[in-house]
Amino acid sequence: MKLTKKQFKQDFEKRLSTKFAIDIEKAGPQEKLAALSSVVKAYYSKIWQEDNEYKYESKKKQAYYFSVEFLPGKMLKSNLLNLGILDTVREGLADLGIELDSIARLEPDMAIGNGGLGRLASCFMDSAASTGIPLNGNGIRYSYGLFKQKIVDGYQVELPDAWLSNGNPWEVRRSDKAFEVTFGGEVWLEDDGTGKLRPKYRNQERVLAVPYDTPMVGFENTTVNNMCLWKSEVPKDLDLQFQNLDYMRQTAMLSAELYPDNSNYDGRLLRLKQEYFFVSAGLQRLIKHYVSTIQRPITHLADYVSVHINDTHPALCVPELMRILIDEYDIAWERAWNITVKVMSYTNHTILSEALEKWPEEMVKSLLPRIYQIILEIDRRRTAELLPKVGAKLVHSTRIIKDGQVHMANLSIIGSHSTNGVAKLHSDLLKDVELHDFYLIYPERFNNKTNGIADRRWSQIANERLSTVLDETVGKAWRHNLNELKLLEAHKNDTNTLERLQAAKFDDKLRLADYIKENNGITVDPNAIFDVQVKRLHAYKRQLLNVLHILKLYFDIKDQPDIDVYPRVFIFGAKAAPGYHYAKSIIKAINEIANMINNDPDVGNKLKVVFIANYNVSKAEIIIPAANVGEQISLASKEASGTSNMKFMLNGALTIGTLDGANIEIFEAAGKGNFFKFGLDKDEVYEYYRNGNYNARDIYEQNPVVHRILDAFVDGTIPNISAEGPEIFESLTTYNDEYFVLRDFNDYVRAQKDLETLYKDRTAWTKASLMNIANVGKFSSDRTIKEYADAIWHVEEKK
Known part of the structure; x- marks a missing residue:
């Protein structure tokens, strides 16, 4: 729709007056949100009516x-974007002394x-x-x-x-x-x-x-x-x-x-x-x-x-x-x-x-x-x-x-x-x-x-910084057809483009770091690798595999305080179903491990663990743009598709993952060297099922690294998990590790090391990030x- 800044300001002020009998100076934040929403609703109502009439007549x-x-x-910013008036409304509100984002945050x-x-x-x-x-x-x-x-x-x-x-x-x-x-x-x-x-x-x-x-x-x-x-x-x-x-x-x-x-x-x-x-x-x-x-x-x-x-x-x-x-x-x-x-x-x-x-x-x-x-x-x-x-x-x-x-x-x-x-x-x-x-x-x-994913929300709304870089690099056609991002490949060796992509990612990491400091009280280094796993907490999604690797890094640092490790921030967001006791035990373990690591002076800024509570769409819009790495580590054959993997790809994060769900198609699209693959494939998983010869206890007994990590759950190393630690330990040993966490552990550690090596070469990493963005077109829900x-x-x- 066509809307001038002047017309919007008149409409907004009038709506505040007619809806609340108040002017801008006296209006509270909720009144401003309600008035703005009402104005936007009026803008699309005519289009809604005409479309209903078209459907009726056709x-x-x-x-x-x-x-x-x-x-x-x-819905506020989504409706503004889709109506084509996001910038007009933002500028009009700014003229009135109102920041759009501060109002939008109030919307539930x-x-x-x-x-x-x-x-x-x-x-x-x-x-x-x-x-x-x-x-x-x-x-x-x-x-x-x-x-x-x-x-x-x-x-x-x-x-x-x-x-x-x-x-x-x-x-x-x-x-x-x-x-x-x-x-x-x-x-x-x-x-x-x-x-x-x-x-x-x-x-x-x-x-x-x-x-x-x-x-x-x-x-x-x-x-x-x-x-x-x-x-x-x-x-x-x-x-x-x-x-x-x-x-x-x-x-x-x-x-x-x-x-x-x-x-x-x-x-x-x-x-x-x-x-x-x-x-x-x-x-x-x-x-x-x-x-x-x-x-x-x-x-x-x-x-x-x-x-x-x-x-x-x-x-x-x-x-x-x-x-x-x-x-x-x-x-x-x-x-x-x-x-x-x-x-x-x-x-x-x-x-x-x-x-x-x-x-x-x-x-x-x-x-x-x-x-x-x-x-x-x-x-x-x-x-x-x-x-x-x-x-x-x-x-x-x-x-x-x-x-x-x-x-x-x-x-x-x-x-x-x-x-x-x-x-x-x-x-x-x-x-x-x-x-x-x-x-x-x-x-x-x-x-x-x-x-697929609604790329407008996960790029144009969630990551305006990156979207601007894309506009200025390949034009704006990608906003209507995500396949147009393929043009980005031509810029993979352009230093200016790579630097601007890095700068956009750093800005997003600063925003997330500020959020973590305000809500978790943890100071994280935006120069560190932001390694993110956000999804429902379920054993098959294997947040536990991520946790075991974090403990390995922690023990490496404790054993060798001068070890050369690139700083990492591991970020989790997950809800467990209220009746899913085991998943809730894993959440407890993650939080206690986070407390242990984040407060250990031997570790310093080399390693931080953050659990972001009440993960939802709005938090995802802050977390995903800031991610360097997206964890997609479910046991092969268990995740039907996944869609967070697509959101990470769109925002330039590299995937570390198994050959499961849509990961396979993401790996094919991103191209060799632009992701980190590990673990059993589905044929190997089903072969274990047929033979029944998987023995997790043997891995525990024979692998000293695994042995030490699992013992930490029961020997008091990790504090405050006297009930949850043994439950997790037993699930991986006595009950034979249903989702092959221990079987995939060594290969996961190898992939994580490859990830760290690539990240140290910032140019190579940013090229890989660019290639993910350039090839994400297939994963638009418009196509689906x-x-x-x-x-x-x-x-x-x-x-």
Whole structure:
């Protein structure tokens, strides 16, 4: 949009006056944020309205992305950037004595996601709008996010993340588009007098799902898509006559908290209830929209609507759409099933069995009796159809209901026309190993869509210093097409370009160093290597391998105080699931090791360890631009893709990593010598699985370096881990090191040494950094979302 500085200042001052009856001199920071957000919202509302009218009139096919979590981060600067007015607003505010960044910092992160899954969903929403692809998000408006992490005496403490305390300026409540979702009760089928069986219900629990729409503004274009988040409320007709506080509390809990504790039955029941809640509400809304706008028979639904199941949480989309088609639109089963399969598509995000959801059959039956009937019938009909074609073994291994459980991944694959993995290695593992039996039955359904990142947020917003250098070196076309950064390769031997890249990185490191000093009380040297591992704390991601290497460096320094080591700052950011005791023990160990090393006068500035609490999108925007090294060290075959690896690459960090997930494709893109590879590959990992001949205890007994490091967890060397130290020690020895940490240790140390050697040659390091930036184009989520749109959803970009 076109906006002058003068017009913006008038709009902002007027909004402060009309919204708060106050002038700039008397306005507080929150009032300034609210007024600014309101002005920006007014700017894009016209574009939003016009795009909605275009979609209504063109009647083109739209996609709906169902995800139990989104992790958008802060929206203010993103909206300003995408509207093309970021600099104008910044300068206008400066004229008024206001710093944009100080106001933007007050905006809370939208805490409706956990980690990679939710961040990917938000990257896709950004990219879809920016490429003109009509994609609608559908999720839950959690009152509280996952949790706010605080570190107390080294331990993770979970506090409520009340991100809505001051409201959400970007959302629009649509109470006129609310729908009822029902649970429990009894259901049976009765002949309606024409020979058709109709479901009858009794004693159901009713919940009102109210949508809150948040616009997703495209980058310098005319597309504004919608992210719909559902809030649970008591139906209006029950407000006065049904004053049951327990019922009201249970209703509110449906949209209260992301991922309620599933360590007990009630927690699991609530999680399943949440999943059906947003699935049913979302499908009801899109069907009503289809009927009122497309005005074609419901049998043509697949020509106008595509529904995407992001991981297994929205798997109930399959039986819920069947319910709507059969029960509400009187479509025969075979035709309804054909429509459903054409409409649905599914992304698998993990091979970890713990994340492939399975629900007790009795739980599904009692909470969702009609849905259970439909799942049962899907399973029965499929079994009868396939038995004579593929045999009992394949049919049984791929059934939806078996061993008393409903398998949500199986339901998603069977009920959709496409199943994709999120990196080439991951997709190959799905076909060859984890979902091999499904692949034998439905080979045409399997495909790969390597993940990507919304590069606008992770470069233009998070790293304005680097973005300016890129603009002045290769022009601004890369801001619309990341592949244009390939032009940077021509400058790899240009001293001026390399020096400016170094200066931009140093500025980002200074910013992070200031943050660490203010929030952690630790002084770090910005000239040191900033070695960063930020992601969810999980054993397979192997933060522990990083920790063991840090201890090796520490012992090397203690043994040889004059040793020549390049200064290192190791930075961690990670949340552990509240019920994941082992991960929380690792967090405790990291913090105690940090205290030990950071306060040891023998170490000085040679080595620092920093754990940044409450890692989220906003903190990532400070940490990732400052990184020299990105740690991507999961056990090969365990990380489906990873996306922090792509963010590090975009910001010029070099990757140290295993041949896992998207690392493989990153290594191929970056080119030889521009990354640090180590460790087992997936074939070697699976060979250990087949032979069962891995013996971690032998490594402990035979490798004196490993022996000393592991003993430090139990002999008092590391203080204050009397409970956690033995737990970690036993996991790596007695319980045979499930993720081969000790097996990969020596090669990891070798790669780390290679890293240090290269870093000492600043010119060579900066060239390698440049080559990573120049070849990151493939990892834009713009590319990924176009592949989904073209190959799976069959929706067209807005021209």
